[in-house]
Amino acid sequence: MLKQSFTYWSFATPKTDPETLLRRAAEIGYDGVELLDEALFPSAKAMGLEIVTHRAHAHIEVGLNRRENHQSIVRETEAALQLAERWKIPNLICFSGNRGGQSDDEGAKITAEGLRRLAPLAESAGVTLLLELLNSKVDHPDYQADRTAWGVSVTEMVGATNVKLLYDIYHMQIMEGDLIRTIGAHHSAFGHLHTAGNPGRRELDGAQEINYPAVFRAVAESGWDGFIGHEFIPTGEVEDSLRGAYHLVLQAERRVQGFLDGSFSSPGFEL
Numbered sequence: 001m002l003k004q005s006f007t008y009w010s011f012a013t014p015k016t017d018p019e020t021l022l023r024r025a026a027e028i029g030y031d032g033v034e035l036l037d038e039a040l041f042p043s044a045k046a047m048g049l050e051i052v053t054h055r056a057h058a059h060i061e062v063g064l065n066r067r068e069n070h071q072s073i074v075r076e077t078e079a080a081l082q083l084a085e086r087w088k089i090p091n092l093i094c095f096s097g098n099r100g101g102q103s104d105d106e107g108a109k110i111t112a113e114g115l116r117r118l119a120p121l122a123e124s125a126g127v128t129l130l131l132e133l134l135n136s137k138v139d140h141p142d143y144q145a146d147r148t149a150w151g152v153s154v155t156e157m158v159g160a161t162n163v164k165l166l167y168d169i170y171h172m173q174i175m176e177g178d179l180i181r182t183i184g185a186h187h188s189a190f191g192h193l194h195t196a197g198n199p200g201r202r203e204l205d206g207a208q209e210i211n212y213p214a215v216f217r218a219v220a221e222s223g224w225d226g227f228i229g230h231e232f233i234p235t236g237e238v239e240d241s242l243r244g245a246y247h248l249v250l251q252a253e254r255r256v257q258g259f260l261d262g263s264f265s266s267p268g269f270e271l
Contacts, residue, residue: 002220002253004246005032005052007194007231008040010201011238022047024239028246034229041087052227053166053192056080056092056118056129063097064114064131065107065144077118081125091192092122093130093166096145096154107144112157119160130166130191131155135174139201146175148182152189164191168231173198173210180218187222195245196232203232203241204248216252 006025012018022033022044032050044051057076062069073094080092096111115129122129131154136146145151151165167190169179176182183190197208204212219228228249234241 002216002224002249003031003227004029004249005034005050005227005229006030006242006245007034007229008036010196010231010233011242013238016238019043021238022049025049025242028239028243029250030242030246032227032229034231038083045087051087051089052229053091053093053130054080054084054089056094059097060095060134060140060143061098063095063144064111065097065099065102067110067113069097070114070117073114074117074121078121081121081127084127085125089127091128091130093132094118095132095134096143098140098142099144100142102144104144104150108150108154108157111145112154115154115158115163116160119158119163123160123162128162128164128191130164132166133168133171135171137174138199139171146171148172148176148186152186155189165189166192166194168194168196169210169212169215170194170196170198170201170232179210179215183215183218183222187219187224190226192226193219193224193228194231195228196230201232202235204230204245212248213252216249217256220253220256 012021018040026047026049032052033044034053036044036051041051057073064073084092099107118129131145131151133145133148133151134140134143136143155163155165173179195204197204198210202208230245
């Protein structure tokens, strides 16, 4: 069964009671929560939610693509790894940083150097490092890890099984599209998935352009065993948005399983 999580930051409004949000998500069926305030870790664990991701280092713009940043990122990551060991957090998120005039080839080489320093530390803690792919067109101008091919090249240069990509479907739709083909070709390089509707980082509904039922079908068909994390900002009731996203994934998975076991036999059936 596909595991699902949600990012706390995007669903927690000023009016949200944290305990209620976590409890409702667990009741819906969510397996985990991401990017959660450390003070809420005990509550999440008590409700049966895994803390799925946390940041390895603080800054998106100032990242691994500059050698002068590596030492401070190592220190930050060491502290994050201690937290991850204590709370059994399987993934820490890393960032390339902005280009700042740097060539993509040079940035990839230096980012890989930095991740090679971090990989053994993370391996000792049983943690996977996730280099996040973000769009540089709308949300993160000049961010370097803005294409799947660039990210895959970095992971190949690192050559460590615990260094993967965080493939954000929303961000990569903005930058390159071709989501289903990319998932089919490169899912083995991905350690985690994020969702949101485009444009606007809203719900995964018919008001946005991504055909999420078909995307989730491709994920299920790939044999994906990681998490699908929902990272969108609800326009309506938070609980309704959480439930809608959860069941969209569940429906896609059930349809794929139906084709496999013969429950859905029509070759023309589409999600």
